[in-house]
Each structure stands twice: as structure tokens, then as C-alpha cells.
Amino acid sequence: MINRYPTDRINNFCDAVFAIAMTLLILEIKIPSTDDVKILGTVAALKRLIPSFIGFLISFLVTALYWRAHLTLAQSIKSYDNRLLWYTVWLLMMVVLLPFSTAFYVKNFNYNGPFVVYCINLVLMGAFNFFMLNYVVQKEGYSDTFTKSAVMKLRFRSLCAPLIWGLSALWVLVEPTSARFLFILIFGIQAIGERILDKKEAKNIS
Numbered sequence: 001m002i003n004r005y006p007t008d009r010i011n012n013f014c015d016a017v018f019a020i021a022m023t024l025l026i027l028e029i030k031i032p033s034t035d036d037v038k039i040l041g042t043v044a045a046l047k048r049l050i051p052s053f054i055g056f057l058i059s060f061l062v063t064a065l066y067w068r069a070h071l072t073l074a075q076s077i078k079s080y081d082n083r084l085l086w087y088t089v090w091l092l093m094m095v096v097l098l099p100f101s102t103a104f105y106v107k108n109f110n111y112n113g114p115f116v117v118y119c120i121n122l123v124l125m126g127a128f129n130f131f132m133l134n135y136v137v138q139k140e141g142y143s144d145t146f147t148k149s150a151v152m153k154l155r156f157r158s159l160c161a162p163l164i165w166g167l168s169a170l171w172v173l174v175e176p177t178s179a180r181f182l183f184i185l186i187f188g189i190q191a192i193g194e195r196i197l198d199k200k201e202a203k204n205i206s
Helices: 007-027 034-040 042-047 050-074 082-106 112-140 148-171 184-205
Strands: none
Touching: 007 050, 007 082, 034 042, 050 082, 050 112, 050 148, 082 112, 112 148, 148 184
8 A cells, every 4th residue: 555645744844844944054154253343343254254155155045946946846746655755855854954064064164075075965965856856757747837848957957956066076176176166057057958958849849
């Protein structure tokens, strides 16, 4: 017998976990003490937090993108079975871990090891998102909103991010400075790839 779980409760739980994880990111940025402000000045005290704000911004946007992907995917999920539930649990585990890996990275900004840990967290988040997507397609099939072309875009988008973060984890051993900004490629590659897929779809229709 295949267990079925209430879709609304699981989706609401996922939304709550994403919201809490995104909120925890800002709590990892320590407020400058009064003594720091007196001695260094406001601008200098805030400058010391630049790595923390960079980590917060990147992780917040990444989490928001995965939340958006989950919202899109949830529209096509009619029910959760055991396998899909556990894919969801593993994805949420990686989401909850992100505030820790972000803080670990930004507090050791000049060291490669913490950056690799951060990248691995993001690779695993992307991997479980990809597994979920593939399983939902296999389980639910295509629909008017969950079309074959839409799934191709989602698959491309979900694969692009973990591959770039994985490359960043390797590239940091060769060129530490540029590796930390390699994630910018995600947005460019996704935009170009989706444009190519749109043109291919339009050509097939015509």
C-alpha cells in the first residue's frame, strides 16, 4: 500500500521552513558593538561586515529562487507519496543548513575550506531539487501548465546552479578570488539557455 500525505500541510510546512531559514540568515550578522562604533566610526564598523552582507545577499536570493522553484513544482503535485516526501525532507534539510554554512563561510572569508563547505551545501540543495522535479514528472506526468517545454526549462535551471557551485568548489583551489564570484555565471547561463529553449520551441511550433 502506497502512503499518501496531505498536500496542503506539506506545502505549508515547506513555506514555513523556507521563511525561517531566510530569516535566520540575517541573524547571523552580528550588530557592531557601541565600542566598535566609538572607536572605528559607523562606516568602518559596517565595512567590517561586508563579507557577512555579501553572504547574506547571495544565500537569501538563492533560497528565494529555490522557494520559487518549489512553488512552481507544488502546483503540479497532486499527492505526496513516501519517496516524494523524503525528497522534500532532504531538500528542506539543505535549506535549514544554509544559515550555518553561510555564517561558517563569511566568518572565515579568506579560507578555502569554509567556502567549499558552503558550495557543497548549495550543490546538495540543487541536487535534491532536481531529484524532486524528475520524480514529479515521472509520477504526475505533463499537464496544460506543466508542459514538456516548461519542464525542460525547469530541468535546465535546476541543473545549472549546482553545477556552477560545484565548479566553484573546485576552482577555489586554483583561483580563490574569482571562484567566489563564479556564481554570477548562473544568472547569465540560465538567461541564455532559456532564450535558446524558447527559440527552439517557437521553431518547433512553426
